[in-house]
Amino acid sequence: MTPQHPGPDRLRFGANYVPSSGWLYSWLDFDADTARRDFEDLAGLGLDHVRVFPIWPWIQPNRSLIRRQGIQDLLELIDVAAEFELGVAVDLLQGHLSSFDFLPSWVLTWHQRSVFTDELVRSGLAAYVDQVCRAVATRPNVFAVTLGNEVNNLWPANPTSAGACSDWAAELLATAKAAAPELLSLYSLYDAAWYEPDHPFHPVDAVELGDLTTVHSWVFNGVSALDRPLGRALGPATTSHADYLVELAAAGSADPGRPVWLQEVGAPQPDIPAAEAAGFARLMIEQVAPNPALWGVTWWCSHDIDRRLVDFPDREYDLGLFTVDHRRKPLADQLASSITELGKSRPVDRARPAIVCEVDLRTEPERRAEVAPGSAFHTAWVRLRQAGPLAIVPAHRAGDRAYLAARGIATVLPHPTTPEPAAT
Template identity: 45%
Template sequence: MTAGSAGAGGLRFGANYTPSRGWFHSWHDLDLDEVRRDLDSIAALGLDHVRVLPLWEVLQPNRTMIRARAVADVVAVVDAAAAAGLDASVDVLQGHLSSYDFLPAWLLSWHRRGLFTDPDVVDAQERLVRALGGALAGHPAFLGLTVGNETNQFAKRRHPDPQPLDPATAGAWLGRLLAAAAGSAPGRMHAHSFDDDVWFVDDSAVTPAHAVGIGDVTTVHSWVFTGVAAHYPPEHPAHDWFARYLLELAAAWGPPGRATWLQEVGAPLPHLGADRIAGFAEQTVRRAAEHDMLWGVTWWCSHDVDRSLADFPELEYTLGLLDAERRVKPLGRAVAETVAGLRESGVPAAARAPAARDVLTVPSVDGLVRRSDTAPGSPFFAAWLDGAVAGVPPRIAVPEGAVAVVEEGPA
């Protein structure tokens, strides 16, 4: 497969690249031979792109210092992806990964400053975005930048050290960084990412308006452990339909024609059980592929976390399509076979754009939407799921002019 190729009506299928040796700590001492082996093993599954997630603390260890060697390492990984026949999207402010925070030291403890609000900090972030964008702008395998991984989680009130953020500041911050991405690497697909608090949690300062109104594509991160698993047993079809539900909800909040990217979706073994993993993956990918505004699916993740590394949540050790020795797992075979089938036969036009679908309108009062009214466990979610299981997933509509209320949460 050549870089830039796609199938199934132009849909893209890839993986979030998790290095098999040393996890993301490998950015401190990058071994390109190991990277090449990893990327070859991803390409062998028939995937066409990776999402690359370098560590912010490695790229910018001081507010006024961007390490040229670290930027060159990112470019080298994109080079290696291209050599394997893969395109690459690159994150910038990393940020948060698999329960760990990787903020640089100049933002922490004695040097604590506002991640979203301090003018000097935001200036530094913009410089880093421009540095990476400029370094990658001409690369034929470069898809675009994502601001960072689920940056909204730093502003959650339940975070151990929450950063202050309000909706107006969130919009200004995201708008500035996405403008820097577009300016430094024009013509690429630039985005920001967030967990499903944006859609379901009423005190989230990052709102659906930010999700669908800033950047070139709306990203969706689908994890059944955040809500579905609390309300439905592992064998319930709610798990297999959840990613599609999020895509439909994102499209409902957005303007007509805006693309959606299932940027993260994974199969957490402790919540699904070993017998459910392969079927969950196949159904999740197929149902996502039938969403008419889908750009692509990027599975989390490529390789398991090696168990020699301590203190990860248990689910993180088994999310890979391949294990830490680059052996294809049953999960990887299921995804590879599903993707191959979709590429061979395509997605039926009737499935991607059915002639008639029931419409479910998001509840609102005086033009305000409580996002929790659409979360797993809500009557709205149950009604949508009933329709999906019956045969045709309902289309979701947001009342014209409605906005998500941002409630004041507990301190």
């Protein structure tokens, strides 16, 4: 299988893999047959890839010990995915998953070493990244490695600064690329990097580090609350948020052709009631698919979490496309339908209007609140987006014709000085 690298002609669709049995604790007693049954579920939807999550401290329990069996289990999972013609993206540093942090004891207890700033931790991580990348690069269905899942969730328990976390990411991405030059090397941040003024992880790193930009769209970050007073679970702020994040990412990149991977998007309850999940998936995909920057969509997640496992936030249990007993949800049926439809023809819009964003997220991260959900700019974008695809262009490039053409922008609208409410 040849991995598909960024390109405009075909969207990739996949799922973030959460095993149906035992959640990710299943790595402790890995069973290939369980994974085989799970991947059969996913392949039946027409998905082409999975994103998988080895747990860092279980592979590297000591700074000088990287367990070969842990890497071998990962390779066996990748081989099972290949049986179903599924590509694999491997997240390296877990790190943070579903509200839990997984860190090895050699950065905790009395050591108290920051993952981002301590030189010993960084050297240990570099060895881990190097060995895992070299191993997974031997499998032809692996197409990408990501440093970790939303690594900025590890702050502030692991103190850092903007400069330190930027250097950390650049250093480890270089290690990954040297070990596996044919794979996409990526950086994953949750959306505090885009919206919170004091957050030490900045948008410029998201759009410059790695081979493409990844975004994670979760409607509990505030957008669902904008629609809720109107009694609309599937209001315009909610259904368009993925497209909004893709646009912010595209506008923030110096390269007008840099692709954006919607690496996580899901339908969390109660923000999106279970009965509305399929409708959300349909509307969200309809709105984001025409975006010429979009590389692919990876749903969170493949399977529900067994409720016999305790202490997860309630919304985490029912995010799967399938139940723990492999029952296919209406949400999964809708995703399969959307994949089939877009496989016939992807409706890329290369003649969109755009609105100007006065905030330069590359150089003015302290102004991030001005583009956050509910801000005047976001409200105006949501209102105008209801008429059709709508780009975002930074003010300093609004007159750059070559840049606008490269982004598929036909016209630049006047700055929206008096935004109306987000919903009509």
